[in-house]
Amino acid sequence: MSVVRFGVSLEKELLDDLDEFVKKNRFTNRSQAIRQLIAENTARSKWECNNIVVGSITLIYDHHKRELVHKLHDIQHHYHHEILSSQHFHLNHEKCMEIIAVKGEAKLLTELSDKLIAIKGIQHGKLTMSRA
Template sequence: MSVRRFGVSLDEELLEALDSYVSDNRFANRSQAIRHLIEKDLVEEKWKCDNIVAGAITLVFSHQKNDILKKSSEIQYKYREVILSSQGFYLNEQNYLEIIAVKGPSHKLTEVSEELISIKGIQHGKLVMSKAQ
């Protein structure tokens, strides 16, 4: 793949934000960060077209709250046509990490992830998707 150069003009505030993004994400330079952002945007646009995608939903919560795992299982059963697998890990005495592998239409994966992440007591949740075809 050949690389082509071009110039970009940004106002000071936006350039500072880009530099922070480069630093925070440990990119080697601005070009890598801009490439990453463009590719990310292109993938997200494809999600809007409702392509078949694969991904993972990660949830972090207190494993001492048994109702969270029960609710998560109920939601996963409801969406079993897009759930490939799930796995859980005890991070420490308090926290539990659940990773749920998914594949299906992007709107369905977004729907299931939003339902899981909205369970009361979820400390952190995120859906990561990639084109599957």
């Protein structure tokens, strides 16, 4: 992929916001930050168009909650075509984190994550998607 250089004119306040974004996210330069912002915007528009995307679903839960793990697995089996892999971590004696790698239509991935996050006992859940 070749790199093309171009000039950008911005209001001072917007440039300050960009510099703060660069600093906060520890980008090496403004170009890297702009690339990230464009990629995020492109991915978001692909979600709205229901294109094929990739992503992860992160869940935090208490594995002692009755039937929770069974419900998690039951839902995941219904979406086996979209789930690439999952990884389970023990955070402490009670809490676990599960990260599920997914690929598919944005609508289906959102549907899957909504179902998982809605299970009683899930303390935190988040879907992150990117263009495939």
